[in-house]
Amino acid sequence: MTMALAIVVAVLLLALDPVSGDTNITVGFISNYCAIKYLVFNRSLATNATPFYTPEVINVNGNSGWTYYSELAVLAAIDHANSNPSILPGVRVHLKRFTDCGEFYPEADVEYYGKSAGFAAAITATDIVDVHKDVIGVVGNEFSLTAKGIGQILSNAQIPYCATATSSSRFSDKNMYPYFWRVFANSRSQSLAALISHWKVKKVAIIYEKDDELGFAALRTMKISLSERKINIVSITGLNPDFDSQAKEMMNTTLHRTDIRYILVLGQPYFVRSVLLTREEMRLSGPRYVWVTNNGFLTDPGFDRTRLQGVIGPNVCQDAELVERVRELQQDVSRRALFEIPLRSISNFIEMSVQNIYDCTLMMLVGFSKLRVDPVTLSRRQVQDKMNFTLFQDLNYSGYSDFGKLTLNDEGNAQIPVCFVSMTEVAGKDILFARTDNAGNQIVEYDHSQRIFPGNSSIIPSDGSIEIISFGYSLRNSEGIAIVCLSVVGLLASVTGAAFLYKFQKSAIIRASCLPEMLLICFGCLCAYAALLLFVGIPTSTVCNSRILLVLFGYASITIPLVCKNLMMRWLFGQESSRKIEAIRKAKAVHRFSGIAAAFAYVAVSVLSIKELKFVPMEVLDGNESYVMCAMKVSRSATPMNVLYISTGLLWVTLVVAAVMSTKVRLVEYNETNQMVLVALFSGITFVLIKAMGAAANRFSDFKVCIIIWITTTAILGTMLGGRVVDVMQDHFSEQVSFPTSMQDCHNNNSRHSSSVLNFSPRKSIKMYSFRILDKGMKICVFKIKRRGIGMIFEKWMRGIASFHSLGSRKWICITTLQKSYCIVIDDATVMTCTSSSVEIQGSLKITMQLEDDAACQLFLDDLHGAIKDVESRNDN
Structure with a gap:
């Protein structure tokens, strides 16, 4: 009776369980479980895990934190798949945890760095392949050295393995690792070489971790990438992870003997940090030296980050959209932990690659679903031959690792750009300044305005090359010749325009445009064109100030007359009633006097502000080229610059207001609304472009400024004169056609007219x-x-x-x-x-x-x- 009752209860429970009929499959998660205490181990299988956060067990900055948060992300991905009927319908996914470093020992949390390749290959791989046959796929965040053997064994057993931190280039060999793939960009060596090449550096030194798979692989790839870009490796120093003072002295002697300025450090995070902390002791820190790493690392909360300020390294591209999406994952993981994750910022969460392990897991399950096979067949490992990395290459999957579709290249690596950051003294506030393409072979975005180098500088330091080439615009280079030619063409155009206006001043079209104001506009363009000539040659303090003043004078000479005459036209034609001659004359005098007063006031403000700001020539080093550019002296007061900005901005606003008011002028011949809008648009865009280039200066910045000024000035001159010139010339040619051009023509016309009169007959109709x-x-x-x-x-x-x-x-x-x-x-x-x-x-x-x-x-x-x-x-x- 009791047995029958138990059977009935079991049947009822099965009937009430909506997933009781599902087929079970298992995903294995390999990580550093030797760093988490209170787990129960059966060979490599780890059980008795809890998702709840316990500070005494989990160290955020240690291997325990890395494993713990990654496991929560795996569980989140599995739950997502189990609750989504479109992913593996009829299948229930479970998780098994495997350690790759043995059972728990306290030192593993901070001292373990992958020295357990034998255990992983002999024990962990055997358990997954031969013992736990319900495991049909594996995800992990192992060190490259640890994964070397187990990755090959799993590939031989046709068990797919997705990694989130195993970054050695060894695993890109699909002949040895056809079932191994990664959801991060494994192109850091190529990307570092692309960054060095972008800086136009020609020689570097390399320090690598010689007792580590990642260090060896990174060195091998880096040598190839630098060679392709014709960058010389002056010295290569291999160090053990626990290098002693003798090794440090050898490294110090080598670097000083070669007088190297750019130093690359390749290895695991702990090794990179150890090497970087020796910079001051070796007297290899400061604005002359640039240290670049292939790996990031977390620092303890009490660590003095000023010791690593200015170090350049790769990082995940933390775009705003991607960060918001990862924040959702962080909140999900926090709910599972029943505790707000004690990370300093979302950046730390991303740097721990938690989002990568989530994408690994879900992509693997989506790939299994793509096979569309019977769940039982899938669970019995009967379709493993179809699960190499190509199955997951293009799943039309959007995850957390990149804001676009996540795809794999032919080496099984995610096609994701690499970004570069410069470390700052504040955790989570590192400066992102560069970005590669998806292949990681070239820099596609670079923010020259960021002060990323030691000494709080944005100028790329010299690589120590002996030959420094001085560069300047002159008649000996194409840039200088172009500036002179453009300036001369502009000057001739301004003078020709003024002469044309004067010659045809009796034309109704020219009279309507107000000749004095139009001549002043031509003068303003003349000043702007003349300023371009001051960009040729090595500038002095006087030349620097004169450049800016001429451009400002030109700007005032264009905008003030344009505003004054259009406000006068608005007063004259903006209403139905007519104006008396005396009132018109007085209004004209008032408007022109106001314009003269405004011009004098603006010129005075400009001269005093420029004098106070003190623009001076400054020599800048760009690779092996030095050039001189004008820069403003550091001032304790921002008042002069603010006054100059405000006065210039007032002119611009007045121009816009005058354009709006001129819309009431109905006579098209006197309405210059379109011209004023275009002048305001041109000048505004020019200001923005010049300011943007000033924030990211290089040796071509002044040349670009000249091009922008010339284009803007020419556009304004064409806007103000072009239509009038065409109309006047058209009328002029029409008059030549309509009237006799010679005495003979006049005589012939008179003869014909007389003949017609003499031959007049009353019988002909008029x-x-x-x-x-x-x-x-x-x-x-x-x-x-x-x-x-x-x-x-x-x-x-x-x-x-x-x-x-x-x-x-x-x-x-x-x-x-x-x-x-x-x-x-x-x-x-x-x-x-x-x-x-x-x-x-x-x-x-x-x-x-x-x-x-x-x-x-x-x-x-x-x-x-x-x-x-x-x-x-x-x-x-």
Whole structure:
């Protein structure tokens, strides 16, 4: 009876369990469980683990913390897979823990560094392959030396192994490790070489950990990468992890004898830290020396980080989006631990590669699901031959290791960029300054403004090469020649523009533009172009200050006249009532006097501010080239610079305000809203670009500044003069065609006219002239004259009155503005059609008229056709 009751209860429990019918598979997690006490070990299998955080058991900065947090991430990934019906349906995933370093011993937490390759290969690998046959895949965060044997044994047994910290290049050999793959970028040696090459360094020294797989592999790869970039390795020093004073003295003598400035340290984190802490003792610290590592390391909370300030090393690219996603994982792990993880920042969490082990686990399970085989077949290891690294190469998986899709290259390594940081004295505040491409072969992003080098400098130190090349812009190099040519072209353009304005000052178009103000704008462009000549040659303090003053004078000479004349036009044409002549004259005088006063005030502020700021020439070393650039002396007061910024900004704001107010001026000939908006846009962009380049200066910075100033000034000159020049010249040529150009032409015309009078006969009919205002479609039409070629830049919309004219059989359309009339002879009005509420009239000119809608457009055409019919009917009569 009791047995029957037990069977019934068991059946009921199975019926209530929604996953009771699922097939079980197991994922193995290999890590340094020898650093965690209170575990129970059966050979390499570790049990009695708890997810709850206990400070007496777990040391965040030790191997116990590394293993503990990684295990929580593995459990999070397994739970995600078990709760997602699209991943391995009908399968329940479990976890088994394996130690690769034996049973617990207290020293393992801080002293273990992978010296257990024999145990891992003989015991751990055997247990996974032969004893625990429910394990069909393994994830781990082992040292490279430890994983060397076990990785090959698992590959031979066709058990996939995903690693998160095993970074030796050995494992990229898919002939030996076809089932081994990684979710991090195993390209640190290539990336370091790319960074050294980006700095244009030509010689380095290498210190590597010779009793370690990672040290050997990194040295081997680094030698190849540096050789490909033609970077000389002056010395190679191999040290044991626990190197003594004699080894340190040998290293010190070698480095000083070679006078090396760039030193690469390759090895495990503890080895890298030990070597770096000897810098001061060896007198190899300071602004002359740059230390670069291939590995990161955590420091104790009480560690004096100033001893390692300025050390360069690789790191995970902590983009803002990626950090937020990893923060979610950190919160998940904290919930499992029932304790807020005592990490100093999210950066420490990322540096421990916890996100990598999560991605390893979930990618492995997604890959298993991709096989689409029977769960029982999967659990019995009957499809292991299909589980090499290519199964996981492209799963369309987005995880925590990278903000994009996580894919593997042909060596089984994740295609993720490598970032570089410079250590600071504050934990978690290291400076990220460079980034490689996904292959890690070249630098694609580099922030030159960051002060990453020892001595709080952003200037790349010399590598100690004997030959230092002085560089400067002159007529002996292409940059100097280009600057001079551009400056001369600009000066000639400014003078030619001013001469053109003066010659055609009687033109209605030039009169409408206000000649004195336009000449001042040409003068402002002239100042900006002249400033470019001061970039040629080695600058002095006077030259540095003159460069800036000329540009500021040019800026004021352009903006102040432009603002004053448009405010005057706004006062004159911005309302319906007319102005008296006396009021107009007084307003003109007031606006021009205000402009002169503003110009004098701005010039005075600029001169005093520049004098106080004291720009001086400064020599900068860039690789083996030195150049001189202008820099501002460090000032205790920021007032002069703030005053200069405020006064310049006020001019810019005034320009924008004037542009907004000018929109009320309806006469297109007097409306310069578009020109003011473009000038404000050009000057604003120029300021931003020049400031950005000043923050990341190099020997081409001044040349780029010259190019930007020239482009901006030319754009402003073209904006203010281009359209007017085209209109004036078009009118000028039209007049030449319309009127006799010589006495002979005049005589011939008079003769023809006399002949026509003498031959007049009363029997001949007089040709009838008629005209008609075309106002049914619109009272005032909006139109533009379409131009060809570069003239398209100066097309502008205008307002006028359209009318139809006829004389005998000749018919034409005129559009009349306040300044002039535009007339086109029409042969066949029936070919005109409405397209997108516009009508296009073609003849000697090409005019596009824009109407309110298609109905108004058709009404205009009906009005035109009606006028033509009336004329034709009268002619017939």
